[in-house]
Amino acid sequence: MSERNPCPPHPVLPDYYRTKGEHRQFVRSIFDRTACYYDRINSVFSLGSGKWYRRWMLRMAGLRAGQTLLDVATGTGLVAREAATITDISNIIGLDMSVGMLKQCRNNLPVQVVLADAQALPIAPASVDMLSMGYALRHVQDLRATFSGYLNTLKPGGHVLILEIGRADNRFVQFLLRFYLGRVVPLLSGVTASQESRTLMAYYWDTIEECVPPTRILETLHSVGFSNVRKHTSFGVFHAYMGERPL
Numbered sequence: 001m002s003e004r005n006p007c008p009p010h011p012v013l014p015d016y017y018r019t020k021g022e023h024r025q026f027v028r029s030i031f032d033r034t035a036c037y038y039d040r041i042n043s044v045f046s047l048g049s050g051k052w053y054r055r056w057m058l059r060m061a062g063l064r065a066g067q068t069l070l071d072v073a074t075g076t077g078l079v080a081r082e083a084a085t086i087t088d089i090s091n092i093i094g095l096d097m098s099v100g101m102l103k104q105c106r107n108n109l110p111v112q113v114v115l116a117d118a119q120a121l122p123i124a125p126a127s128v129d130m131l132s133m134g135y136a137l138r139h140v141q142d143l144r145a146t147f148s149g150y151l152n153t154l155k156p157g158g159h160v161l162i163l164e165i166g167r168a169d170n171r172f173v174q175f176l177l178r179f180y181l182g183r184v185v186p187l188l189s190g191v192t193a194s195q196e197s198r199t200l201m202a203y204y205w206d207t208i209e210e211c212v213p214p215t216r217i218l219e220t221l222h223s224v225g226f227s228n229v230r231k232h233t234s235f236g237v238f239h240a241y242m243g244e245r246p247l
Contacts, residue, residue: 007143007220010210016203020141024117027139028097030203031075033196035100038076039108041189041197054082054134054163057240060232061161063087067129070095070153072118073136077105079163083132084109093128095121119146123153130154134163138207143217147224154245160226162217162241165208173236181205214239 012018017026034041058079063069067087071080074094083092094105095114102113116122118133118140131150140146150160165181168174182205190198214231218241221229226243233239 006141006145007212007216008141009138009143009212009217010207013203013206013210015206016199023141024097030196030200031096031098032100034194034200035076035098035104037189037194037197038101038104039078041185041201042076042078051082053234053238054079055085057161057163057232058083058086058130058132060240061130061132061242062159062244063130063132063161067091068127069093070121070123070128070131072121072131072133072150073097073139074105074113075101075134075136077109077111079132079134080105080111081109084111093123095123119149121149121153125152126155126158128153128155128158130159130161132161132163135165137162137164137217138211143212143220144224147221147226151225151245156245156247158245160221160241160243160245164211164217164239164241165237166211166214166239167209168236170236177237178205178209181208214241217241 017023063083063086065087068091069083069087070093072095074080074096077094080092080094089111092111093114094111095116096102097117099115102115106113131154168177186198186201189201218229218231221243227246229243231239231241
């Protein structure tokens with residue numbers, strides 16, 4: 001595919017938005033409205049993908065003490081918190097398009113924060129050792145444009161880590177995933193948090209079910225210039241995409 005052709009992570013979801021502009025506004029708005037509940041919601045839908053998993057994947061992807069990390073779509077700082085156990089907290093930047101999420105992040109962790117879109121990083125080229133993104137890739141509009149920006153931001157030899165949940169190959173596991181994330185989690189989120197939280201989790205599941213397959217994500221990472229592109233899968237549904245900017 002041509003680099004000029006957009007590569008969306010999933011088709012338009014008319015139950016939530018109908019155009020690219022509406023998509024961006026919907027994502028920002030729903031996260032602003034649910035930011036104060038997000039950690040509570042995460043404890044419901046994480047399915048074991050908690051602190052130990054994020055820390056494990058950060059180390060596997062190459063984060064080391066003293067390195068700089070840009071955590072894109074940082075949210076409440078769940079990935080950044082685990083990164084702070086590996087590298088100095090002063091070396092971590094949390095970036096998000098939601099003011100509400102960044103406020104919660106700063107309440108949880110004294111890192112530098114930047115209000116910006118994942119597809120328009122206001123970060124100097126070749127300036128960070130690692131770029132991470134936790135469970136937010138499905139919210140961007142163009143995988144190719146996003147990954148190109150990521151590559152540009154990394155130092156030569158720098159690493160990228162993208163954590164995502166995907167469809168299971170096993171039909172029974174997929175059935176359980178659909179029942180839990182598609183029905184139980186939205187219901188519990190509405191009861192324990194807010195109706196906006198229920199909408200967020202319903203949207204979250206729909207993006208998982210409609211997301212492009214892992215092979216497309218790996219191919220796109222490679223096509224923009226990443227080397228040593230690979231994927232580590234846990235429990236059949238938790239995918240950690242990794243790559244490096246060539247020296």
